[in-house]
Amino acid sequence: MHDGGVHFSVNYEDEEQNEEVHTYSEVKIEGDDEHVVNEGRKRIVTTTQTLVNLVKVYLGSGILGLPYAFREGGLLTSLLVMAFVSVITTHSMVMLVQAKRRAEQLDPRVVSFTDIASFTYGRVGARLVDFLLVFTQYGFCCVYVVFLSQNTANFIPNYGWYVDWRMVVVWWVPVLVILANLPTLKHMSFAAMFANVAILTSIVVILTAAFIQMAHKWGGDDSHHPEPPHGKKEPFAIDWWIVPETAAVMFGMAIYAFEGIGVVIPAETAMKKPEHFTPALLVTMVGSSLNYITFGLICYLAWGVDTNTLVTVNLHDFAEGSKPWEVLSILVTVGLIIAIASTYPLQLFVVTDIVEEAMFQPGRLSPRFRPLKVFAFRCLLVLGTAGIAIGVPDFGLLIGLIGALGSTSLQFVFPGLFHLKLFPEAPLWAKAISVFYILFGLGGGILGTYQTVQQIVEKYTD
Numbered sequence: 001m002h003d004g005g006v007h008f009s010v011n012y013e014d015e016e017q018n019e020e021v022h023t024y025s026e027v028k029i030e031g032d033d034e035h036v037v038n039e040g041r042k043r044i045v046t047t048t049q050t051l052v053n054l055v056k057v058y059l060g061s062g063i064l065g066l067p068y069a070f071r072e073g074g075l076l077t078s079l080l081v082m083a084f085v086s087v088i089t090t091h092s093m094v095m096l097v098q099a100k101r102r103a104e105q106l107d108p109r110v111v112s113f114t115d116i117a118s119f120t121y122g123r124v125g126a127r128l129v130d131f132l133l134v135f136t137q138y139g140f141c142c143v144y145v146v147f148l149s150q151n152t153a154n155f156i157p158n159y160g161w162y163v164d165w166r167m168v169v170v171w172w173v174p175v176l177v178i179l180a181n182l183p184t185l186k187h188m189s190f191a192a193m194f195a196n197v198a199i200l201t202s203i204v205v206i207l208t209a210a211f212i213q214m215a216h217k218w219g220g221d222d223s224h225h226p227e228p229p230h231g232k233k234e235p236f237a238i239d240w241w242i243v244p245e246t247a248a249v250m251f252g253m254a255i256y257a258f259e260g261i262g263v264v265i266p267a268e269t270a271m272k273k274p275e276h277f278t279p280a281l282l283v284t285m286v287g288s289s290l291n292y293i294t295f296g297l298i299c300y301l302a303w304g305v306d307t308n309t310l311v312t313v314n315l316h317d318f319a320e321g322s323k324p325w326e327v328l329s330i331l332v333t334v335g336l337i338i339a340i341a342s343t344y345p346l347q348l349f350v351v352t353d354i355v356e357e358a359m360f361q362p363g364r365l366s367p368r369f370r371p372l373k374v375f376a377f378r379c380l381l382v383l384g385t386a387g388i389a390i391g392v393p394d395f396g397l398l399i400g401l402i403g404a405l406g407s408t409s410l411q412f413v414f415p416g417l418f419h420l421k422l423f424p425e426a427p428l429w430a431k432a433i434s435v436f437y438i439l440f441g442l443g444g445g446i447l448g449t450y451q452t453v454q455q456i457v458e459k460y461t462d
Contacts, residue, residue, distance in 0.1 A: 404448030
């Protein structure tokens with residue numbers, strides 16, 4: 001079969017015969033009747049709906065960190081890394097789907113990422129995948145708290161107040177505790193839709209501001225910003241090639257932006273015609289890659305080495321002195337704050353779903369007073385995200401750390417390991433690709449983690 005450029009002599013059975021499968025998963029897939037993957041599965045989602053769901057996954061907050069990623073990597077290096085990561089992440093997801101289909105042939109109960117890990121590498125593999133899923137999703141929640149607190153703190157001075165952003169983190173804690181303890185996420189689909197609209201709107205507004213800024217900079221007319229920030233005399237400063245000291249940080253941020261492997265298996269499992277999944281994935285990834293590269297490149301060309309870890313800060317600075325732009329900047333910021341806050345419980349759900357199931361297994365926590373214990377546990381989770389946000393308050397570096405530490409293994413190492421185990425008859429070149437992904441994920445993760453931690457230490461010990 002031809003599947004994303006990898007050819008194996010595998011004759012998959014007609015997957016539409018398997019109309020219903022039973023297991024759990026982390027991700028909600030919207031279908032004709034708001035089908036929820038972890039409430040019993042039927043293949044009811046059309047190809048168009050799958051495409052929309054995948055696009056929504058890749059229209060996330062990670063794109064807002066990409067201009068800073070370009071600053072950390074240098075222009076040419078960042079372009080090459082983004083293009084390369086786009087290709088190999090797409091291929092690794094295709095490999096994961098192939099592994100799932102082969103494992104499902106051997107055991108029809110295999111329908112999730114954790115199931116594949118359990119089937120191929122036993123309990124250790126399953127626990128490691130669950131740990132990495134929890135780690136990355138919890139990391140996303142920490143990133144959200146940084147975004148919420150710093151954007152809120154930047155917004156407040158517009159009214160003549162000065163509030164330390166750390167205090168704003170404390171303000172957000174009770175709000176996030178309430179959101180984390182919602183009895184059901186059934187009615188959160190509107191919030192997810194609003195979040196996508198808010199992020200899409202912010203992309204359009206920020207790109208418009210960036211194009212105007214570029215016109216001023218490239219044209220030599222810097223009237224919008226008569227005095228460049230940070231006392232720099234040059235009107236335009238860009239690292240055109242590479243920034244060796246921080247290039248690996250850029251790698252981690254790129255992985256974070258492209259990391260969507262957790263939704264691949266649930267999306268494919270819910271499709272009426274799973275054979276259409278790979279084309280839908282390819283369309284999504286090509287569109288998302290162009291979107292990511294365009295946004296990161298244009299914003300970096302506009303603000304150069306002064307690109308902030310939160311590009312909304314650059315928008316705020318750009319808007320100063322222009323009433324219409326100031327109003328637009330405020331609306332974008334408020335919209336993003338509401339959007340990120342409303343998606344916080346959706347991200348935390350993966351953590352609570354996995355950990356709480358493990359907590360209340362026989363022989364562990366007593367089910368007595370379970371609601372109270374769950375409430376206390378979720379409060380601790382929220383406090384943890386707040387504490388980490390205060391400890392590592394850099395949006396870009398935190399994204400890079402999560403991408404390097406967790407996402408690289410989920411995105412590259414495990415698909416490679418699964419393929420080696422499930423396709424022993426694969427040709428040598430295919431096995432070489434799997435080995436490359438394993439080594440690439442491990443090597444890139446280690447280097448990215450090292451440079452990111454080094455940056456964090458240098459930044460917050462000065």
